[in-house]
Amino acid sequence: MKLLSIQIPRWLIHSEPWRFVGFTSSIVGLLCYALSTSFNFLFGKRNLLKMVIYIVFSFIICLATFFANVWQHSASLRFRAHMAFLVLTVTSVYSFFFDKAVNGKPDVFSLVLCAAFAIMSLSLSRQIHCGFEVDLLYFFLGVLIIQLMKIKLLLGTIGVCFSYFLVILRSSLDFQPENDDLQLEDQEAIAIRVDSQQSNNDSQLAACIEALRNRNSDLIQIILEQVKEENKDQKSLTDAEEEEQIPVVSYDIKIDSLLAETMIDLHKIAQQTAVAGEFGEEFIKVYASCRREFLEESLMNLGLKKLSTDEVHSMSWENQRDMAERWIKACNVCLKILFAGERRLCERVFSGFLAAANLSFMDISGETGTWLLDFADAVATAKPAPGRLFMILDMFEALRDMIPEFESLFPDQLRNEADTVWKRLGEAIWRNFMELGDVIRHQTPEMVSSSNIHHLTRYFMNYLLLACDSRQTLEQVFNEHMHLLKEYPELEPDGRFGSSSSLSMKTVIDWTMEMFECNLEAKSKTFEDLALSHVFLMNNGHYMIQKAENSELGILLGDDWFQKQSEKIKQYHVGYLSSSWDKVFEILKLDGSNDSVQTQPNVAAKEMKKKLKMFNMQFENICRVQSSWYVEEKIREDIMIVLVKTLLPAYGCFIRRFQSVPKLGKNAKKYVKYGVEDIETKLNDLLRGVTASSRRQQ
Numbered sequence: 001m002k003l004l005s006i007q008i009p010r011w012l013i014h015s016e017p018w019r020f021v022g023f024t025s026s027i028v029g030l031l032c033y034a035l036s037t038s039f040n041f042l043f044g045k046r047n048l049l050k051m052v053i054y055i056v057f058s059f060i061i062c063l064a065t066f067f068a069n070v071w072q073h074s075a076s077l078r079f080r081a082h083m084a085f086l087v088l089t090v091t092s093v094y095s096f097f098f099d100k101a102v103n104g105k106p107d108v109f110s111l112v113l114c115a116a117f118a119i120m121s122l123s124l125s126r127q128i129h130c131g132f133e134v135d136l137l138y139f140f141l142g143v144l145i146i147q148l149m150k151i152k153l154l155l156g157t158i159g160v161c162f163s164y165f166l167v168i169l170r171s172s173l174d175f176q177p178e179n180d181d182l183q184l185e186d187q188e189a190i191a192i193r194v195d196s197q198q199s200n201n202d203s204q205l206a207a208c209i210e211a212l213r214n215r216n217s218d219l220i221q222i223i224l225e226q227v228k229e230e231n232k233d234q235k236s237l238t239d240a241e242e243e244e245q246i247p248v249v250s251y252d253i254k255i256d257s258l259l260a261e262t263m264i265d266l267h268k269i270a271q272q273t274a275v276a277g278e279f280g281e282e283f284i285k286v287y288a289s290c291r292r293e294f295l296e297e298s299l300m301n302l303g304l305k306k307l308s309t310d311e312v313h314s315m316s317w318e319n320q321r322d323m324a325e326r327w328i329k330a331c332n333v334c335l336k337i338l339f340a341g342e343r344r345l346c347e348r349v350f351s352g353f354l355a356a357a358n359l360s361f362m363d364i365s366g367e368t369g370t371w372l373l374d375f376a377d378a379v380a381t382a383k384p385a386p387g388r389l390f391m392i393l394d395m396f397e398a399l400r401d402m403i404p405e406f407e408s409l410f411p412d413q414l415r416n417e418a419d420t421v422w423k424r425l426g427e428a429i430w431r432n433f434m435e436l437g438d439v440i441r442h443q444t445p446e447m448v449s450s451s452n453i454h455h456l457t458r459y460f461m462n463y464l465l466l467a468c469d470s471r472q473t474l475e476q477v478f479n480e481h482m483h484l485l486k487e488y489p490e491l492e493p494d495g496r497f498g499s500s501s502s503l504s505m506k507t508v509i510d511w512t513m514e515m516f517e518c519n520l521e522a523k524s525k526t527f528e529d530l531a532l533s534h535v536f537l538m539n540n541g542h543y544m545i546q547k548a549e550n551s552e553l554g555i556l557l558g559d560d561w562f563q564k565q566s567e568k569i570k571q572y573h574v575g576y577l578s579s580s581w582d583k584v585f586e587i588l589k590l591d592g593s594n595d596s597v598q599t600q601p602n603v604a605a606k607e608m609k610k611k612l613k614m615f616n617m618q619f620e621n622i623c624r625v626q627s628s629w630y631v632e633e634k635i636r637e638d639i640m641i642v643l644v645k646t647l648l649p650a651y652g653c654f655i656r657r658f659q660s661v662p663k664l665g666k667n668a669k670k671y672v673k674y675g676v677e678d679i680e681t682k683l684n685d686l687l688r689g690v691t692a693s694s695r696r697q698q
Contacts, residue, residue: 022123029116030058036109114144288363312378335405380424386436461547468552534576605663630689
């Protein structure tokens with residue numbers, strides 16, 4: 001008797017007996033409905049066609065009830081949603097027409113069919129979890145109570161009691177205690193139960209695992225679509241919105257809610273195996289293996305693959321940068337969706353078994369978490385190069401934002417590893433940024449052939465502008481890793497960095513800028529033409545001012561830097577005029593020539609013709625050479641203003657004096673090759689980067 005009192009509850013919590021209960025009750029209910037008066041009210045008198053259709057429909061219902069626990073494991077969420085909607089619609093329509101057609105008292109068949117369908121719904125709730133089975137139970141219990149009350153008001157009490165019994169039975173079966181009455185079983189009863197329950201648990205576990213595997217591809221597709229939508233939203237943001245947005249991506253996917261039904265079944269199996277004394281490593285191993293497959297397939301679909309440290313170090317820069325971008329996305333998906341979801345799944349499956357839940361979660365996610373950190377560590381330990389800075393900055397900031405998730409999800413070992421890798425990324429940021437200064441300092445000035453803005457000037461200024469966008473992060477890194485200064489003694493001969501306990505971004509930028517300006521000066525000395533050297537420095541200095549204006553970089557450099565740069569450009573301007581045009585102005589000087597014209601007209605004519613010839617030759621040489629030089633438009637305008645105000649008046653005065661020489665007389669015009677307007681036209685072709693002839697062809 002004692003054994004029977006224990007076995008009955010055990011028998012009720014299994015889904016297998018409920019298959020037969022549901023199948024039997026569905027047959028009884030459908031048969032009673034065919035015999036009830038409500039059938040005639042709704043469908044009219046019976047005939048052969050109606051009965052054939054009804055029999056086919058009844059056969060489908062009975063078959064679906066009997067095999068419900070099979071098809072529910074392979075049904076997608078979308079199918080289940082449609083099924084729930086179909087049941088809701090059918091019951092609503094039936095209730096409407098039933099209330100409209102049936103006004104009299106119901107017969108016995110109607111009462112029996114409601115009770116039978118209620119029991120069938122209860123059996124479905126023990127086998128599947130599609131969401132409609134409980135509502136169906138409540139619907140038929142409600143109809144039963146109403147029909148009993150139509151016969152006699154007090155008979156509604158019977159319906160209420162029957163309904164209460166079924167509802168409480170379902171509730172108690174859903175929350176069966178873990179070790180109830182175990183102490184009452186004797187050794188013989190346990191031995192009898194273990195074999196049969198073990199076989200049943202194995203089959204249920206296999207079915208659940210298969211259901212999980214079938215759902216994996218659907219879940220991965222959902223995740224990929226969510227990631228795609230996030231990327232689309234990111235691309236649609238304006239620049240202002242991007243500056244204000246939170247850098248960490250927030251995904252709205254709950255894996256545990258998408259697998260809720262299967263998790264309930266797995267939790268029941270876990271409870272049963274624990275009661276049977278067989279809960280342990282085998283159950284965890286089977287479950288964890290299935291979930292690891294899901295994680296690995298998810299990462300593969302996100303474009304991430306396992307790479308060794310050597311493989312990461314040997315990757316090309318483009319491939320490493322591409323992999324780093326995928327790593328950031330994969331980390332966000334793992335921490336926000338996958339790992340968090342697996343943690344909640346483990347807590348549900350192993351509810352009441354905290355140690356088993358932790359063990360299972362680490363078995364599932366620990367290896368993937370370590371692998372993600374290993375990739376970041378490999379990037380951090382690669383050989384420093386200035387171009388790698390921004391990739392590492394992105395990874396550093398991404399991992400910094402994910403540290404709280406590591407701390408909440410993983411035990412001390414992995415969370416400590418995440419913190420260690422994050423610090424190594426910080427050290428890598430320091431080394432890669434300082435490498436820029438090292439490269440500039442040790443670069444051998446190459447021969448420069450053009451006055452255009454040097455490609456390294458463009459790279460350097462854009463580099464600093466991007467770096468200043470991450471000013472707060474860089475200052476944090478600089479201050480946290482000041483101890484690394486001892487590795488670069490050659491980069492700070494004046495000891496400026498070691499003079500205080502903190503290191504500001506401005507100090508580092510000023511030092512880097514000074515070295516680059518020295519590098520430009522060294523490049524300018526490779527020009528054979530001194531004037532071209534000044535043009536080169538003017539162009540590059542002006543470009544640096546333009547790029548720094550109205551930016552975070554300009555704020556860091558300060559007004560003093562802008563003032564110094566402007567003064568330098570003025571000096572280069574003066575240097576250009578002096579090296580290019582001083583000889584021309586010297587030729588056009590006419591001091592003391594009046595006496596020569598009056599006393600020695602032949603000598604004066606000869607001297608003036610010589611000067612004019614020298615001017616023409618010098619001027620034509622400058623025009624020929626400097627027509628191909630390029631100067632920034634603003635600087636060129638300033639140069640032209642000076643030349644127009646100085647050269648044209650000087651040349652005009654010289655020509656007038658030339659024409660006044662008596663010996664030259666009316667023949668003076670044949671010696672004058674250029675008028676004042678011709679000189680101005682020739683000046684207009686200078687410093688545009690193309691020759692006058694090519695400009696005319698254009």
